[in-house]
Amino acid sequence: MLASSSGKVFIMYQFYYVNDDQTHNPGLHHEVHTEEHAKRLGIRSKTYVGYFSNEIDAVAKAKEIYWDADGCATCCPKAHRG
Numbered sequence: 070m071l072a073s074s075s076g077k078v079f080i081m082y083q084f085y086y087v088n089d090d091q092t093h094n095p096g097l098h099h100e101v102h103t104e105e106h107a108k109r110l111g112i113r114s115k116t117y118v119g120y121f122s123n124e125i126d127a128v129a130k131a132k133e134i135y136w137d138a139d140g141c142a143t144c145c146p147k148a149h150r151g
Contacts, residue, residue: 080122081122082120082121082122083103083104083105083120083121084103084104084117084119084120085101085102085103085104085117085118085119085120085121085124085127085130085131085145086101086102086103086104086107086112086115086116086117086118087099087100087101087102087115087116087118087131087134087135087138088100088101088102088107088112088114088115089114089115089116090114091135091137093112094141096139096151098135098137098138098139099131099134099135099137099138099139100138100139100140100141101118101124101127101128101131101138101139101140101141101145101148102115102141102144102145103124103144103145105144106141106143106144116134118130118131118134123147124140124144124145124146124147124148125140125147125148127140127145127148128140128145128148139151
């Protein structure tokens, strides 16, 4: 969330992706990343999850694709379970 000088609060939505190759992370599960973080990591094999205001909702949606989806510790810490 962002607050402006007028006191209004803006919720930042982000694009989320789930990594299709679970072998490229320490927990051996399908990790959910923001679009920006997935680009920085160079993840090419990924599935679009959606446009969400928070990582918890993004991971819940990703679990419809991969039952073992988990949030990335770096870009989705609130949804990271390890």
